[in-house]
Amino acid sequence: MLLNTQPYGEDFIVKKLECVLHVAKRVFKRASEAKKILTQARKATKKDEKKTPVKKVQQKQLSRRKEKPS
Numbered sequence: 001m002l003l004n005t006q007p008y009g010e011d012f013i014v015k016k017l018e019c020v021l022h023v024a025k026r027v028f029k030r031a032s033e034a035k036k037i038l039t040q041a042r043k044a045t046k047k048d049e050k051k052t053p054v055k056k057v058q059q060k061q062l063s064r065r066k067e068k069p070s
Helices: 021-051 054-067
Strands: none
Touching: none
């Protein structure tokens, strides 16, 4: 633990214990925001796929098959 290592020398005594809850809160908040953004992006791409007509999607698939050598 940090108190046992005496990083400031023997004359200086640290009285407060370590507290990492504020760091945990920030990490959790950022992870939640990232998840929210990714979820919104996925939903948006799904909506875009539904909007494109089936014929265009089929044409794209056919053109990809023609480009790839078998």
